[in-house]
Amino acid sequence: xxxxxxxxxxNGLLKAKEISCVELTKRYLDEIEKVNSKLNAYVRxxxxxxxxxxxxxxxxxxxxxxxxxxxxxxxxLKDNISTKDIETTCCSKALTGYxxxxxxxxxxxxxxxxxxxxxxxxxxxxxxxxxxxxxYFGGALNPLDTTRVSGGSSGGVASAxxxxxxxxxxxxxxxxxxRQPASFCGLVGLKPTYGSVSRYGIVACASSLDQAGPITSxxxxxxxxxxxxxxxxxxxxxxxxxxxxxAPNLENSIKGMKIGLLKELSDSANEExxxxxxxxxxxxxxxxxxxxxxxxPVLEYTLPVYFTLAYAEFSSNMGRYDGIxxxxxxxxxxxxxxMICKTRTEGFGREVKKRILFGTYVLTKGCYDIxxxxxxxxxGAIVKSFKAVFxxxxxxxxxxxxxxxxxxxxxxxxxxxxxxSNICTAPANLAGLPAVTVPCGFDSRGLPVGMxxxxxxxxxxxxxxxxxxxxxxxxxxxxxxxxxGVIL
Amino acid sequence: MSWEMVAxxxxxxxxxxxxxxxxxxxxxFGAEPNTLCCPVCLGxxxxxxxxxxxxxNFAIKAGLATNCKIRKTTKMDRxxxxxxxxxxxxxxxxxDKPLCEKGYINLTSGKRINIARIHIEEDASKLVxxxxxxxxxxxxxxxxxxxxxxxxxxxxxxxxxEYLEQLRLIMKYIGVxxxxxxxxxxxxxxxxxxxxxxxxxxxxxxxxxNMNSINFISKAMxxxxxxxxxxxxxxxxxxxxxxxxxxxxxxxESMREKEDAEDYRYFRDPDLVxxxxxxxxxxxxxxxxxxxxxxxxNKFTSVYGLPVSDAELLVKYKKIAEFFENACCGSxxxxxxxxxxxxxxxxxxxxxxxxxxxxxSIPPEYLRELVELTExxxxxxxxxxxxxxxxxxxGKSVGELLxxxxxxxxDESTLREICKKAVDSSKQAVEAYLSGKEKALGAIIGxxxxxxxxxxDAELAAKIVKELIGQ
Numbered sequence: 033x034x035x036x037x038x039x040x041x042x043n044g045l046l047k048a049k050e051i052s053c054v055e056l057t058k059r060y061l062d063e064i065e066k067v068n069s070k071l072n073a074y075v076r077x078x079x080x081x082x083x084x085x086x087x088x089x090x091x092x093x094x095x096x097x098x099x100x101x102x103x104x105x106x107x108x109l110k111d112n113i114s115t116k117d118i119e120t121t122c123c124s125k126a127l128t129g130y131x132x133x134x135x136x137x138x139x140x141x142x143x144x145x146x147x148x149x150x151x152x153x154x155x156x157x158x159x160x161x162x163x164x165x166x167x168y169f170g171g172a173l174n175p176l177d178t179t180r181v182s183g184g185s186s187g188g189v190a191s192a193x194x195x196x197x198x199x200x201x202x203x204x205x206x207x208x209x210x211r212q213p214a215s216f217c218g219l220v221g222l223k224p225t226y227g228s229v230s231r232y233g234i235v236a237c238a239s240s241l242d243q244a245g246p247i248t249s250x251x252x253x254x255x256x257x258x259x260x261x262x263x264x265x266x267x268x269x270x271x272x273x274x275x276x277x278x279a280p281n282l283e284n285s286i287k288g289m290k291i292g293l294l295k296e297l298s299d300s301a302n303e304e305x306x307x308x309x310x311x312x313x314x315x316x317x318x319x320x321x322x323x324x325x326x327x328x329p330v331l332e333y334t335l336p337v338y339f340t341l342a343y344a345e346f347s348s349n350m351g352r353y354d355g356i357x358x359x360x361x362x363x364x365x366x367x368x369x370x371m372i373c374k375t376r377t378e379g380f381g382r383e384v385k386k387r388i389l390f391g392t393y394v395l396t397k398g399c400y401d402i403x404x405x406x407x408x409x410x411x412g413a414i415v416k417s418f419k420a421v422f423x424x425x426x427x428x429x430x431x432x433x434x435x436x437x438x439x440x441x442x443x444x445x446x447x448x449x450x451x452x453s454n455i456c457t458a459p460a461n462l463a464g465l466p467a468v469t470v471p472c473g474f475d476s477r478g479l480p481v482g483m484x485x486x487x488x489x490x491x492x493x494x495x496x497x498x499x500x501x502x503x504x505x506x507x508x509x510x511x512x513x514x515x516x517g518v519i520l
Numbered sequence: 521m522s523w524e525m526v527a528x529x530x531x532x533x534x535x536x537x538x539x540x541x542x543x544x545x546x547x548x549f550g551a552e553p554n555t556l557c558c559p560v561c562l563g564x565x566x567x568x569x570x571x572x573x574x575x576x577n578f579a580i581k582a583g584l585a586t587n588c589k590i591r592k593t594t595k596m597d598r599x600x601x602x603x604x605x606x607x608x609x610x611x612x613x614x615x616d617k618p619l620c621e622k623g624y625i626n627l628t629s630g631k632r633i634n635i636a637r638i639h640i641e642e643d644a645s646k647l648v649x650x651x652x653x654x655x656x657x658x659x660x661x662x663x664x665x666x667x668x669x670x671x672x673x674x675x676x677x678x679x680x681x682e683y684l685e686q687l688r689l690i691m692k693y694i695g696v697x698x699x700x701x702x703x704x705x706x707x708x709x710x711x712x713x714x715x716x717x718x719x720x721x722x723x724x725x726x727x728x729x730n731m732n733s734i735n736f737i738s739k740a741m742x743x744x745x746x747x748x749x750x751x752x753x754x755x756x757x758x759x760x761x762x763x764x765x766x767x768x769x770x771x772x773e774s775m776r777e778k779e780d781a782e783d784y785r786y787f788r789d790p791d792l793v794x795x796x797x798x799x800x801x802x803x804x805x806x807x808x809x810x811x812x813x814x815x816x817x818n819k820f821t822s823v824y825g826l827p828v829s830d831a832e833l834l835v836k837y838k839k840i841a842e843f844f845e846n847a848c849c850g851s852x853x854x855x856x857x858x859x860x861x862x863x864x865x866x867x868x869x870x871x872x873x874x875x876x877x878x879x880x881s882i883p884p885e886y887l888r889e890l891v892e893l894t895e896x897x898x899x900x901x902x903x904x905x906x907x908x909x910x911x912x913x914x915g916k917s918v919g920e921l922l923x924x925x926x927x928x929x930x931d932e933s934t935l936r937e938i939c940k941k942a943v944d945s946s947k948q949a950v951e952a953y954l955s956g957k958e959k960a961l962g963a964i965i966g967x968x969x970x971x972x973x974x975x976x977d978a979e980l981a982a983k984i985v986k987e988l989i990g991q
């Protein structure tokens with residue numbers, strides 16, 4: 033079987049001098065020029081930055097220097113990842129004009145490998161949403177069907193990678209924001225273990241749940257990017273040292289692995305999605321894994337627990353956008369309180385306001401005990417249940433999203449789907465577990481279905497190993513792409 | 521029936537760690553505005569706090585010095601409120617699990633002021649009002665603070681002042697803060713209410729916020745006490761409210777903020793991890809504690825037998841107290857040594873700041889040597905005083921300034937000889953004195969002093985002279 037890895041393929045071309053990095057970068061920039069108006073994946077294109085890095089890489093190649101795995105590979109970042117000297121807006125009016133003077137650690141790591149940043153990609157405003165439609169710049173569309181959403185909140189990254197206008201991208205995932213759009217666009221998306229990738233410089237959504245990770249077109253690329261960004265960071269107090277490299281372990285056999293089918297989460301999905309996941313389980317069984325049914329009854333409370341905790345933290349994290357130091361400030365005001373009030377009223381979109389209100393409410397005196405504390409306790413119960421399950425199982429298998437991609441202009445009945453679309457993904461955030469989505473089939477409309485593999489803490493390599501072994505068996509049927517799927 | 525004051529303090533003390541509580545920025549005071557800040561203390565999007573462990577250790581030290589229990593597992597919380605000096609719109613503080621609890625400070629009367637809790641938190645930035653505009657200086661933002669909260673145990677302004685002075689002194693002794701009130705490194709909120717003496721129930725309490733001078737605090741408390749009593753005596757009702765002290769008018773005025781109107785929506789800060797402290801770490805800090813001011817005070821008064829006023833003055837400045845103790849080492853002349861420090865040496869250190877630094881040009885041994893010579897009558901007190909001044913001017917020892925002969929002393933029989941000689945050669949003066957001119961004795965003593973090159977004990981000489989002329 034030929035490798036699906038675009039990253040490895042392009043790295044090979046660069047090394048063999050079949051294409052220069054500048055040329056490669058220009059092709060991607062040209063393609064963005066052509067395609068982005070349709071997809072709205074990028075909200076900011078950074079050709080100067082991209083070409084500057086590409087030139088550096090070409091000098092290295094010329095000198096015959098060794099290239100690092102991600103060196104010279106054109107990529108993108110979600111617009112909530114701080115980039116020094118490049119505007120970072122979280123796709124909110126409130127942060128328009130904000131140019132950070134420091135890099136997020138994940139970008140610092142990739143930048144030091146000479147990753148070629150093509151631009152910043154679209155997202156739901158402040159990562160609050162699952163459609164990308166709450167973006168101040170309008171939503172990013174699904175490259176497989178442009179009448180549908182790319183998902184959210186990292187919809188722009190998925191749209192760009194799926195639309196072949198970035199080789200890979202980094203998103204962030206609070207309740208499914210990497211995995212859901214990756215699933216909607218037929219891609220691979222990894223939410224690493226909480227604490228394995230630094231959060232420093234990633235604009236906080238819900239701090240105890242946020243984790244950055246890659247969206248790629250295949251598992252191997254996800255593993256390569258994971259290995260590059262999963263580095264201990266002393267600037268993030270929640271960063272932890274324990275890690276295992278993923279890429280070198282992809283070929284490990286999964287024979288004898290015990291994989292649990294998580295009942296509660298499977299039940300939430302529609303029939304077509306469930307059927308795909310069932311078939312995937314059967315394939316795992318054929319590969320020598322033992323499939324068992326697992327129940328975690330407390331997962332019934334996933335969504336209320338998730339919304340309560342995520343919105344509470346979100347409301348507190350959002351307090352700082354007052355128009356004083358940076359970002360948008362209302363032009364007309366009487367005094368400082370009036371200014372803060374108007375700035376926030378004008379700066380935030382409807383969804384963000386709704387969630388700030390909700391989060392503020394659950395923390396107020398009287399509500400704290402009824403909502404926040406209760407949710408906090410239930411989160412503890414969820415963590416415990418997973419721990420118990422992983423004392424027996426190696427991995428868990430679930431659908432990634434209960435449905436396939438929504439219509440962009442949906443009716444009210446689908447509105448509910450948007451809220452419940454986190455039901456399968458949020459548990460991994462609540463418990464801090466690594467989870468990857470891999471395409472596992474199509475629904476009757478030809479839209480991709482993703483399945484999710486969840487592992488125990490810091491078992492990111494094992495999760496990717498299983499995903500890779502699955503992908504190896506299915507890629508011919510599932511990927512309707514040319515050999516490598518790169519623009520050349 | 522008379523009224524009684526009931527008061528408690530919330531004192532914020534800036535810790536003197538080199539760097540801020542959640543980032544590596546310097547905590548230096550007085551730098552150019554906004555030169556000591558970074559994404560973390562500016563609260564920029566994406567920046568994350570990382571706890572400076574020294575802050576925890578300093579706070580534990582403060583807790584141990586005030587007899588607190590230390591919580592071995594604790595956490596940081598967010599206190600959410602909107603104000604322009606708070607760039608994140610929340611302050612990282614501790615809510616329900618303070619690092620230190622249940623301590624106390626004893627006043628000299630023996631009365632105990634209970635400390636309910638001590639917690640760590642970050643300071644806000646500073647608003648600077650200039651030319652009709654308001655600017656923000658973020659240098660102070662993220663400076664580590666401890667907040668020390670007492671029980672409502674204080675019953676008078678005197679107790680309040682003593683509590684604060686003791687607290688200040690303790691913090692200075694243990695080196696966790698320079699507690700410079702004029703630089704705002706100690707700030708107080710006082711909760712104050714009144715009740716009829718003998719009554720159990722507390723009255724309606726008023727909080728006076730943000731005072732940074734003990735003088736103002738005592739004035740504010742006095743004013744507030746009288747204000748509350750007056751309202752109640754006139755049949756009025758007090759409102760639970762926050763007030764501020766206006767030092768120009770010497771009054772407290774309402775800040776028009778209803779107490780408890782603010783809901784801080786506390787919750788655990790998810791950016792920070794659990795703070796663990798082991799018994800070994802606590803013991804290590806306990807062993808580092810120096811002798812505390814009240815321990816020194818007790819030693820000075822009971823072991824050294826100094827009067828309370830002397831002991832208080834010496835203890836007030838840690839370095840002076842240490843100088844005193846070193847000077848006393850191996851000597852028993854405690855009072856004499858104290859007198860030289862509180863007299864001539866203090867005169868050369870007129871300000872509090874100078875006494876604090878205690879830049880004394882001679883080592884304590886030199887003072888001890890001088891006192892020993894005086895006590896053993898090798899030199900008289902006049903000479904000792906003038907010699908000390910010369911020592912302080914030059915930094916030299918007694919031995920370097922005085923000759924052997926100077927220090928040989930003058931035995932009484934030799935002095936008596938010289939006195940005789942003086943009486944014999946000053947007939948006129950003797951007659952004048954005998955006829956009632958007291959002043960004439962001075963001339964005779966002057967003669968003796970000249971003869972002995974100042975070594976004579978003037979008092980003793982006067983006594984001998986009077987004997988000789990039959991008085």
